[in-house]
Amino acid sequence: MAIFVDKNTKVIVQGLTGGQGRFHGLRNRDYGTKIVGGVTPGKGGENVEGIPVYNSVKEAVAATGATASFIVVPPKFAPAAIMEAAEGGITFIVCITEGIPAHDEAVTYNRLVEEFPGVRLLGPNCPGIITPGQCNIGITSGDIALPGGPVGIVSRSGTLTYQALHELSKQGIGQTTCVGIGGDPVPGTNFIDCLAAFEADPETKAVMMIGEIGGSEEERAAEWIKTNMTKPVVSYIAGGTAPAGRKMGHAGAIISGSKGTAQAKMDALAAAGVHVCLNPTEAGEKMVEIVRGL
């Protein structure tokens, strides 16, 4: 078992003919992911190392039966690509694009929820998702993941997701699924979505949660964990010593309530029974200890 994607998930790549799309799309296929097609308007009929390219998502879905899409297009075009995926029948969208304006993200998210309530968007600006040994959609280096579980990983940061995988794999602890939700203002999938999925997944026995300063998603996750989570959770919040955020003014600080500091997040998580660690290595070691004691 795994969450969101597994060995049967058929994936198309929107932007397969671009430099990044090609590199990561082929890399995902080499990993064993069922990459069944690519989409680039005007390039239908071509192929990228044997992967057929279609003009639209709709065509690609009709021809391949894909249910997931990996979006690798520039920020200007990403919102339209996300909507095209949903309209074309895709139900799981992974968008790694970095740099989409926040207002575009807000509009896209709300349109998805309203028009396509059954569609899940992961990202934007995320590393993607990997169910080790089965399916890798995104930019994670597959060789740092170890199949077989029992740990589920959910992270707001791309590179810290890799760090978390690495810390566990080198100790021989496998992962069920590792989800990078991304750190943008309007993520399609949040901590609670992933925690709930891991809680429901019988093969996941423990969860590693990597957060960072800003916003209040970690505090909300802590509330959820307190009342719903039976499996052990280990967390690390990045940015305890980072300079105070210069991005937001007064209004932002009020909405987040606790001002989004690392300490406030760590306190909320600790109060929910989460094992709170001070750096990724410590979090890895704590998780190893928990898994060995299961």
Place this chain on the structure above:
Amino acid sequence: MDLFEYQGKQYFSRYGIAVSPGDIADTVEEAVAVAERVGYPVVIKAQVKVGGRGKAGGVQLASTSEEVKFHAGNILGLDIKGHIVHRVWVERSSDIAKEYYVSFTLDRPNKVHLGMLSAQGGVEIEVVAEENPDAISFLSIDPLRGLDLAAARKWVDEAQLDEVAQEQAAQLLVKLYECYTKGDCDLAEINPLILTPENTVHALDAKVTLDENASFRHPEWEEFRATETEDPREKMAKEKGLNYIGLDGTVGIIANGAGLAMSTLDVVNQVGGTAANFLDIGGGANADVMASALEVINADPKVKAIFVNIFGGITRVDEVAKGVLEALQRVSISSPIVLRLDGTNAVEGRAILAPHESDTLITEPTMLEAARRAVALANA
């Protein structure tokens, strides 16, 4: 990107939001000329991106050209919490009957826009939120539907703005929302929004934060960039397109991804060091970006050791390694470099660096070990 007050007001003007007539001045003579043009009495306001300028003497009223000379002379060059005043905004003084507060920002947890409106403006909104939360009227706005005049009229009534101010305020709110959305602001705030004794409503201050991700559709933001930062290190990084924040420590930090960069700061701190900066080279950084990053760090005289912490995903470690060698050829890097390389093409990357390893180019297998090494070198 945070704007200065005058830039915020100029930005508001683009969307038809009323502000007091005024202009910028970089010298005493210019300040007098603006005052003569807009008419006395005038208010002279220091342009700094820090709060508390009023208490620091950075806001003064002047009724004659002599007074303008005196106050502008004092304010220009003033040090307000480490920010030197290079520019003032001179505007016609407004009589104030009432002060209100309004802002728009993103409500992240609920993924909608949030408007805040209060009949108690002119003071810090955090204080109002703390002491009298009922005095703030919150409005959730669906990004798909926006804010229309009918909703704005209902809102100003709910917030109990004075009857005579309501219609003008409602119209202004619609324009401010348009500025916030079409203008791609992370934050658009007016505090205070005033009602004058003549029953007109306009913005007396402007606080605007722009979303840099939207700069591709805002060529008009170019002029804001020139004044964005005064830290010479940050200026240099900006020119090279790097996400850099200057700090005061001795370990220069280069990492890929904001999360890993923050985590690197955490770890350096935990092993007894201090970071000289935050620098995220971003996803997909190539050799050239890496070389630029090293140049920026090298220009900081406080740096005693450089910690390069890379976990390749979209960034390829072999590119990073090439960048390090390229930088070493391009400039003489004065501090030892400690690298920790993992992830995409890490084996290739380490192989590229292996023949060049020395006392000043060191690789360590883990993040913690690399942090310890860099901190030891910086503290030596």
